[in-house]
Amino acid sequence: MDFQIALILFQDGITSGAIYTMLALGFVLIFTTTRIIFASYGDLIAYAALTLHALQNGRLPGTVFLVAVLAIVATLAEVYRLARAGAPRRIPGALVRWLALPLAPALLGFLLQGTDLPAPAEMALTVLLVLPIAPLLYRIVFQPIATASTLTLLIVALVLHYVISGLALMFFGPEGVRTAAFIRGSVNILGFHIQAQLIAVLAAAAVLSVGLALFFMKTIPGKALRATAYNRDGARLVGISTDRAGGIAFILGGFIAAIVGILIGSSVTIYYDSGLMIGLKGFVGAVLGGFVSYSMAAIGSILVGLTEAYASFFASAFKEIIVFLAIIPIVLVRVFLSRTPVEEEEEH
Amino acid sequence: MAHDLHANSAAGGAWKRNAAICVVAAALLAVPALLGSFAVSLFNLVGIYAITTLGLTLLTGSGGVTSFAQAAFMGVGAYTSTYFSLRLGLDPWLGLLAALALTGLCAAIMGAVTLHLGGHYLPITTLAWAVALFMVFGNLTAVGGHSGIGDIPPITVFGFALDRPHKAFYLVWGVLILTLFGAANLLSSRQGRAISALRGGAALAESLGINAFRLRLVLFLLAAELACVAGWMFAHTQSFISPTSFDLNQGMQILLMSVLGGVGNILGALAGAAAVTFGKNAIQDLVPMLGLNAGTFEIVIFGIAFILIIHKAPKGLSPVLGRFLPAAPRPPLGKGGADGLHFTRTAAPGGTEVLLQVKNLQKRYGGLVAVDDVSFEVRPATIHAIIGPNGAGKSTTFDLISGMQAPTSGTVHFNGRQITGTPARGLIARGLSRTFQHVRIRPNHSLLENVMMGAHWRMRTGFAAGILRLDRKEERAFAGIAHAALRDVGLDADPHAKAGNLALGPQRLLEIARALASDPRMVILDEPAAGLRAQEKQALAALLRRMREAGVTILLIEHDMDFVMGLADRIVVLEFGRLLATGTPDEIRSNERVQAAYLGEDV
Numbered sequence: 001m002d003f004q005i006a007l008i009l010f011q012d013g014i015t016s017g018a019i020y021t022m023l024a025l026g027f028v029l030i031f032t033t034t035r036i037i038f039a040s041y042g043d044l045i046a047y048a049a050l051t052l053h054a055l056q057n058g059r060l061p062g063t064v065f066l067v068a069v070l071a072i073v074a075t076l077a078e079v080y081r082l083a084r085a086g087a088p089r090r091i092p093g094a095l096v097r098w099l100a101l102p103l104a105p106a107l108l109g110f111l112l113q114g115t116d117l118p119a120p121a122e123m124a125l126t127v128l129l130v131l132p133i134a135p136l137l138y139r140i141v142f143q144p145i146a147t148a149s150t151l152t153l154l155i156v157a158l159v160l161h162y163v164i165s166g167l168a169l170m171f172f173g174p175e176g177v178r179t180a181a182f183i184r185g186s187v188n189i190l191g192f193h194i195q196a197q198l199i200a201v202l203a204a205a206a207v208l209s210v211g212l213a214l215f216f217m218k219t220i221p222g223k224a225l226r227a228t229a230y231n232r233d234g235a236r237l238v239g240i241s242t243d244r245a246g247g248i249a250f251i252l253g254g255f256i257a258a259i260v261g262i263l264i265g266s267s268v269t270i271y272y273d274s275g276l277m278i279g280l281k282g283f284v285g286a287v288l289g290g291f292v293s294y295s296m297a298a299i300g301s302i303l304v305g306l307t308e309a310y311a312s313f314f315a316s317a318f319k320e321i322i323v324f325l326a327i328i329p330i331v332l333v334r335v336f337l338s339r340t341p342v343e344e345e346e347e348h
Numbered sequence: 349m350a351h352d353l354h355a356n357s358a359a360g361g362a363w364k365r366n367a368a369i370c371v372v373a374a375a376l377l378a379v380p381a382l383l384g385s386f387a388v389s390l391f392n393l394v395g396i397y398a399i400t401t402l403g404l405t406l407l408t409g410s411g412g413v414t415s416f417a418q419a420a421f422m423g424v425g426a427y428t429s430t431y432f433s434l435r436l437g438l439d440p441w442l443g444l445l446a447a448l449a450l451t452g453l454c455a456a457i458m459g460a461v462t463l464h465l466g467g468h469y470l471p472i473t474t475l476a477w478a479v480a481l482f483m484v485f486g487n488l489t490a491v492g493g494h495s496g497i498g499d500i501p502p503i504t505v506f507g508f509a510l511d512r513p514h515k516a517f518y519l520v521w522g523v524l525i526l527t528l529f530g531a532a533n534l535l536s537s538r539q540g541r542a543i544s545a546l547r548g549g550a551a552l553a554e555s556l557g558i559n560a561f562r563l564r565l566v567l568f569l570l571a572a573e574l575a576c577v578a579g580w581m582f583a584h585t586q587s588f589i590s591p592t593s594f595d596l597n598q599g600m601q602i603l604l605m606s607v608l609g610g611v612g613n614i615l616g617a618l619a620g621a622a623a624v625t626f627g628k629n630a631i632q633d634l635v636p637m638l639g640l641n642a643g644t645f646e647i648v649i650f651g652i653a654f655i656l657i658i659h660k661a662p663k664g665l666s667p668v669l670g671r672f673l674p675a676a677p678r679p680p681l682g683k684g685g686a687d688g689l690h691f692t693r694t695a696a697p698g699g700t701e702v703l704l705q706v707k708n709l710q711k712r713y714g715g716l717v718a719v720d721d722v723s724f725e726v727r728p729a730t731i732h733a734i735i736g737p738n739g740a741g742k743s744t745t746f747d748l749i750s751g752m753q754a755p756t757s758g759t760v761h762f763n764g765r766q767i768t769g770t771p772a773r774g775l776i777a778r779g780l781s782r783t784f785q786h787v788r789i790r791p792n793h794s795l796l797e798n799v800m801m802g803a804h805w806r807m808r809t810g811f812a813a814g815i816l817r818l819d820r821k822e823e824r825a826f827a828g829i830a831h832a833a834l835r836d837v838g839l840d841a842d843p844h845a846k847a848g849n850l851a852l853g854p855q856r857l858l859e860i861a862r863a864l865a866s867d868p869r870m871v872i873l874d875e876p877a878a879g880l881r882a883q884e885k886q887a888l889a890a891l892l893r894r895m896r897e898a899g900v901t902i903l904l905i906e907h908d909m910d911f912v913m914g915l916a917d918r919i920v921v922l923e924f925g926r927l928l929a930t931g932t933p934d935e936i937r938s939n940e941r942v943q944a945a946y947l948g949e950d951v
Contacts, residue, residue: 144659145658145659145662147662148658148662148663151408151414151607151611152607152658152662152663154471155600155603155604155607155658156654156655156658158600158603158604159604159651159654159655160651160655162647162648162651163647163648163651163652163655166644166645166647166648166651167648169644170644170645170648283472284472287472318483320479321479321480321483324475324476324479324480325476325479325480327472327473327475327476328461328462328473328476328477331462331465331469331472331473332461332465
C-alpha cells in the first residue's frame with residue numbers, strides 16, 4: 001500500500017465515519033430520550049435511498065403506501081385514546097397531526113407521479129416522504145410500551161426491522177439500486193485530490209451537528225428533550241410530555257436518516273435489507289461513545305469508518321467481521337481507561 | 349420422574365401441583381404416538397430452542413445480563429460434535445463431552461474479557477463474538493464450510509439409535525424437563541437468591557458478600573453449556589447443519605423467544621420457544637392460503653404478531669400463563685430460633701475495646717475535598733450517630749467505611765483489623781452489615797427469601813448442589829434463622845408475603861432483618877428514619893435499642909435530630925467534610941459550634 005492508496009482509503013474512511021457519526025447522533029438522540037435502541041433505524045436510510053431512486057426513475061415509491069397505512073393506524077389509535085380519555089375536542093387536532101401532516105407529502109408524491117422533477121425537488125420530496133415514518137412508528141409501536149424494559153424495547157425494535165425491511169422487499173423488490181450521483185469528481189486542495197462527495201458529507205455532518213447543538217441549547221423543545229434524557233420522571237413532574245419529547249426525537253432521527261440515505265445512495269448499492277448493517281455500524285459508533293456523549297460517539301464512528309476502509313483494502317471478504325471484532329479491544333480500552341462504575345438497570 | 353423430583357417438597361396443595369405435572373407429562377409422552385413425523389420434529393425443535401432460551405432466561409431475567417451469542421454457542425456444540433462423529437468416527441456422546449469442554453473454554457474466555465463491562469457494552473460485545481464465531485464456522489472446511497454438512501449420525505442410547513423424530517423426542521424433552529427442574533431448583537437455592545440480589549444492583553450484591561463478576565461468569569458459562577447441549581441435539585437430530593443455523597439472526601431469534609416468553613419465569617423459555625416455532629410454522633401455512641407471497645409476508649406477519657403480543661403483555665407470555673398454573677410450593681419455614689435476638693460474634697456491652705476506628709480519613713474528588721481528616725471511634729454495643737447539614741460529607745464517610753469507595757488517605761480499622769479499601773463484599777463476613785438509604789430489597793421475593801440473602805455468606809451451597817436440590821438441610825436451618833430475624837423486627841405475620849407489597853417503613857425493617865441474619869458485629873444504617881411516620885420511628889428506635897442490648901453495635905447516619913438525640917450514645921457532627929464535634933447527645937446539644945452550624949452564626 002503506497003501513500004496515495006492510503007490517502008484514498010483515509011478519505012473513504014472519513015466519509016463513512018462522517019456518515020456513521022450522523023447515524024450515531026440519531027441513535028444517541030433517540031436512546032437518551034426514549035431508552036429505545038432503535039435497531040430498525042438503518043431501514044429508514046434504505047427507504048430514503050430506495051425512494052430517491054424510484055423518484056429518479058419516474059416510479060411511485062412504495063414509501064407512499066407505507067406512510068399512508070402508518071398514518072391511518074396512528075390516527076385510529078390516537079382518536080380511540082382521546083375518545084376514551086373523554087377529550088373529543090382534541091380529535092380535530094389529532095387528525096391534523098397524525099393524518100393530514102404525514103399524508104400531505106404522500107399525496108404530493110402520488111400526484112407528481114411520473115413528472116420529471118429537478119434533482120433538488122426529488123431530494124426534498126424524499127426527505128418529506130421518509131420523515132413521517134419514524135414518528136409514526138414511535139406512536140404505533142413504542143409509545144404504548146414506553147415503560148417496558150430496555151431489553152424489551154430493543155427486541156421490539158429488532159423485530160420492527162424485519163417488518164419494515166420485509167415491506168421494503170414488497171415495495172421495491174429484491175434488486176439493489178444506486179441513485180444518480182448529484183455530486184461527483186474531486187477538488188484539488190493543497191495538492192491533494194479530495195473527493196467532492198467527502199466534502200458534501202462533511203458539510204452535511206457539520207450542519208446537522210451544529211443545528212442539533214443549537215436546537216438543544218437554544219430552543220424550548222430542545223431543552224425539553226435534554227430534560228427528558230436526563231431524568232424522565234423529573235421532566236414529567238415539570239410538565240414535559242415525555243411522549244411528545246419521544247416524538248420529536250424520532251422526527252429528528254428520521255430527518256437525519258433521510259439525509260444520510262440521500263448522501264450514500266449514489267456511492268453504495270442499497271438493497272431492501274441493507275439498513276441493518278449500516279445502522280449497526282452507527283450503533284457501534286454510538287456504543288464506543290458510551291451511548292450518552294455526542295462527541296465521543298462522533299470519535300467512535302470515525303474509528304469505525306476508518307477500520308472499515310482499511311479492512312476492505314486488506315481483507316475485503318472480512319470487512320464487516322473486522323469492524324465488529326474491532327469493537328472488543330476498543331471497548332476494553334475504553335472501559336479500563338474510564339473506570340466508570342458498572343451500573344445496570346435495576347429491576348423494579 | 350418428574351413426580352419423584354418434587355415429592356419431597358410436599359406442602360399444602362402440593363398434590364394438585366403434582367397431579368398437574370403428571371397430566372402434562374402424560375400428554376407429552378403421548379405426543380410421538382399421536383402426531384406425524386413433521387409435527388414431532390417441530391416439537392423437537394421447540395425443546396431444543398427452549399433449552400437454549402432457558403440459558404438466556406437465567407442470564408437475562410435473573411442475572412440482568414443480555415447476550416446475542418447464545419445461537420453461536422449452539423453452533424460450537426453442534427460443530428464440535430459433528431467433527432468428532434463425522435471426521436474422527438467417534439460416538440456422539442464423546443462428541444458431547446468435547447463440545448461441553450470447548451464451549452466452556454470459549455465462554456470462560458469471552459466472559460472473563462467482557463463481563464467486567466456493564467450497560468450496553470456487554471450486549472454489543474456478545475454481538476461481536478457471535479459474528480466472529482459465525483466466521484469461524486464458515487471457514488471450517490473439514491465440516492462443510494459455508495455450504496454446511498449433512499449425514500450427521502444420530503445419537504444412540506444403549507445401542508438404540510435415535511434416528512427418527514419420534515425417538516429423538518424422548519431425549520430432547522427428557523433433557524428439557526430435567527433442565528427446567530434444575531433451573532427451578534437453582535433459583536430457589538442460595539445461589540438463586542444471590543442471582544436475584546445481583547438484579548437489584550451491584551451495590552446490594554456486594555454488600556451481601558456476593559462476588560458479582562464471578563456470579564455473572566458462572567451464569568454465562570451455564571447459559572453457554574445449555575446452548576451447547578441444545579446445539580449437540582440439533583446437529584444429531586436434524587442430521588444437517590450449516591453456519592446460518594447459528595448466525596446472528598438466530599442469536600436474535602433466541603433473544604426474541606426469551607422476551608416473548610418473559611424473562612421473569614423459567615417456563616417463559618418454553619413458552620417463547622413454542623410460540624415462535626409453532627407461530628412461524630402456522631404463518632408459513634397460512635400465508636400461501638391467503639394468496640400472498642410466502643417468503644416476503646411471513647416475516648412481516650410474524651413481526652406484527654410479535655409486536656401485538658408484546659403490547660398486550662410487555663413482560664412476555666409467562667405472567668399471563670402463570671395465572672393458570674397451580675401455585676409453587678412454599679419453602680419450609682424451619683424450626684426457628686429461640687425468641688429474642690441472639691448473635692454469636694457480638695461483644696458484651698460496656699467493653700473498653702474499640703470496634704470501629706476511623707483515623708484521619710480523607711476523600712478528594714479532584715480539587716474537592718469531600719471528607720477531610722475525620723477521626724472517631726465506636727465502642728461495642730453502643731449506638732453511634734453521624735449527623736451534619738447537607739453536603740457535610742456524611743454519605744461519603746459512610747461509603748468509605750462500608751467499602752463502596754476507597755479513601756484518598758487515612759485508615760479504617762474494624763474489630764482490630766485494617767479494612768481500609770477492602771471491597772464492600774469482604775465486609776459482611778467480618779461482621780459489618782449495612783442497610784441502604786433507598787431501600788434495596790427484591791420485590792418479587794418473599795420476606796423470608798429477602799432475609800435469607802443476608803445469611804448468604806454463612807451458607808455453603810454451591811451451584812451444583814443447588815441444582816440437584818442437595819441443600820434442604822441447610823435451607824431449613826437458615827430459613828429458621830431468617831424467620832427468627834423477621835420475628836425480631838416484627839414482620840413474621842406472613843413470611844411468605846411478597847416483599848414488594850410492604851410499605852416503606854416495614855421495608856426498612858426488612859433490610860434490618862436481613863442485616864441481622866448475617867450474624868453482625870455492627871450494623872451501619874443510612875438514614876433509617878427517612879420517610880417514616882412518627883409511630884414507625886418509635887418502633888425503629890425500640891428495635892435499635894434491643895439490638896444494642898443484644899450486643900450489636902450500631903452506626904447510623906441521620907437527618908432527624910429528635911430521633912438521634914433520644915437514641916444515640918455518642919454523636920459525630922460533620923460540617924464541610926470536617927469533624928465539628930463529637931460527644932454525648934447532651935454535649936452536642938450544648939456545643940456552640942454545632943448550634944452555629946445548625947441555626948446560624950448568631951446563636
